[in-house]
Amino acid sequence: MEAYTEIRQAVAKLCAGFPGSYWRALDREMAYPTEFVNALTESGYLSVLIPEEYGGSGLPLSAAAAILEEVQRAGCNGGACHAQMYTMGTLLRHGSAAQKAEYLPAIAEGRLRLQAFGVTEPTSGTDTGSLKTTARLEGDRYVVNGQKIWTSRAEHSDLMLLLARTTPKADGMKRTDGLSVLLVDMREARGNGLTIRPIRTMMNHATTEIFFDNLRVPAQNLIGEEGRGFRYILSGMNAERILIAAECIGDAKWFIDRARAYAGERSVFGRPIGANQGVQFPIAKAYANMRAAELMVREALTLYEGGANPGAEANMAKMLAADASFEAANACIQTHGGFGFAEEYDVERKFRETRLYQVAPISTNLILAYLSEHVLGLPRSY
Ligand SMILES: Cc1cc2nc3c(=O)[nH]c(=O)nc-3n(C[C@H](O)[C@H](O)[C@H](O)COP(=O)(O)OP(=O)(O)OC[C@H]3O[C@@H](n4cnc5c(N)ncnc54)[C@H](O)[C@@H]3O)c2cc1C
Numbered sequence: 001m002e003a004y005t006e007i008r009q010a011v012a013k014l015c016a017g018f019p020g021s022y023w024r025a026l027d028r029e030m031a032y033p034t035e036f037v038n039a040l041t042e043s044g045y046l047s048v049l050i051p052e053e054y055g056g057s058g059l060p061l062s063a064a065a066a067i068l069e070e071v072q073r074a075g076c077n078g079g080a081c082h083a084q085m086y087t088m089g090t091l092l093r094h095g096s097a098a099q100k101a102e103y104l105p106a107i108a109e110g111r112l113r114l115q116a117f118g119v120t121e122p123t124s125g126t127d128t129g130s131l132k133t134t135a136r137l138e139g140d141r142y143v144v145n146g147q148k149i150w151t152s153r154a155e156h157s158d159l160m161l162l163l164a165r166t167t168p169k170a171d172g173m174k175r176t177d178g179l180s181v182l183l184v185d186m187r188e189a190r191g192n193g194l195t196i197r198p199i200r201t202m203m204n205h206a207t208t209e210i211f212f213d214n215l216r217v218p219a220q221n222l223i224g225e226e227g228r229g230f231r232y233i234l235s236g237m238n239a240e241r242i243l244i245a246a247e248c249i250g251d252a253k254w255f256i257d258r259a260r261a262y263a264g265e266r267s268v269f270g271r272p273i274g275a276n277q278g279v280q281f282p283i284a285k286a287y288a289n290m291r292a293a294e295l296m297v298r299e300a301l302t303l304y305e306g307g308a309n310p311g312a313e314a315n316m317a318k319m320l321a322a323d324a325s326f327e328a329a330n331a332c333i334q335t336h337g338g339f340g341f342a343e344e345y346d347v348e349r350k351f352r353e354t355r356l357y358q359v360a361p362i363s364t365n366l367i368l369a370y371l372s373e374h375v376l377g378l379p380r381s382y
Contacts, residue, residue: 018036078247117151205356290325299317312374
């Protein structure tokens with residue numbers, strides 16, 4: 001039985017106002033779904049995790065997971081705004097009382113957008129400890145220099161959580177020490193040391209590369225303690241992985257619904273294609289794998305909400321759900337035959353969109369490496 005029935009129904013109703021034709025038009029132009037994100041924001045869905053004292057709903061992670069799952073299940077794309085749900089957690093857990101009071105109520109009200117998250121760099125990739133962007137303290141400001149890549153939604157965000165090196169690497173120091181998190185006000189920064197360049201991708205994802213050239217960030221925008229930034233970012237990653245996994249479950253359900261419907265109505269050789277086992281079985285298998293992945297998402301949510309730090313379950317949920325959504329996507333395109341490639345069916349668009357989750361926000365290989373090392377006790381491979 002699915003939890004949060006009322007929230008799910010309300011999200012589905014909101015999403016019904018943004019049908020395939022809306023997303024197709026944006027996809028052609030690679031345009032941002034501003035109206036959709038505004039509607040989600042105004043209905044309070046993006047601030048469900050913000051505590052009530054700061055103007056949010058103070059709901060647990062499973063409510064956010066239900067919302068994002070429904071968004072994807074309705075054929076919409078939460079990738080346009082999902083980051084606000086989990087990046088806010090870094091500010092909530094590690095920000096000062098003054099920072100929380102300044103930013104969280106404005107984010108909850110929808111006056112401020114915290115959609116951008118600058119971690120990945122072109123030369124270091126998954127090896128975050130090798131990132132090269134520096135933030136040097138000069139008086140009451142950090143001076144930031146360097147470059148980020150794949151900073152999604154940067155053009156549609158007021159704030160960015162930025163991970164930069166504040167202490168140069170030295171002998172005996174852990175590679176991930178000396179990194180700090182800064183909250184960058186993009187409205188002030190653009191044109192004053194911050195340049196954003198969009199990257200065109202195979203799906204419409206509003207992602208960018210960002211260049212810092214002596215960007216000045218007030219020292220008071222440091223989150224938590226200097227040098228501990230990597231731990232702060234890591235602390236939010238389980239939530240991020242679980243929420244992305246919930247989105248993949250929603251995608252898988254959309255693909256399975258579409259495949260089932262089409263298999264029932266398309267008639268070839270005088271009978272529905274769905275009467276053939278060769279058509280049924282891939283859909284049935286995708287369904288079974290989706291259900292198994294869904295159980296792992298629930299397990300990760302239960303552990304997370306019980307106060308545990310479920311690294312293994314969050315990673316497994318993300319990997320299994322991403323695999324399930326892509327398997328369902330493949331079965332759906334195959335079921336549709338040639339029409340699977342036609343824009344108007346939305347299948348090819350969703351296929352492109354869900355493929356991302358094999359790579360981002362963490363690639364399957366790195367999840368397998370985590371499980372090998374931390375769960376199975378095998379030697380670290382990287
Ligand atoms: C559309 C999109 C949006 C994104 N949004 C954001 C964002 O908002 N903010 C942000 O900071 N980042 C973002 N990312 C970055 C994303 O998190 C990275 O692309 C991802 O973590 C992989 O890093 P990489 O691209 O540098 O790949 P690399 O690290 O270069 O790896 C390339 C391939 O090699 C494999 N590999 C690397 N090392 C090993 C190893 N030791 N063992 C086995 N396999 C290995 C990887 O699994 C991968 O398949 C986004 C990426 C995309 C494509």
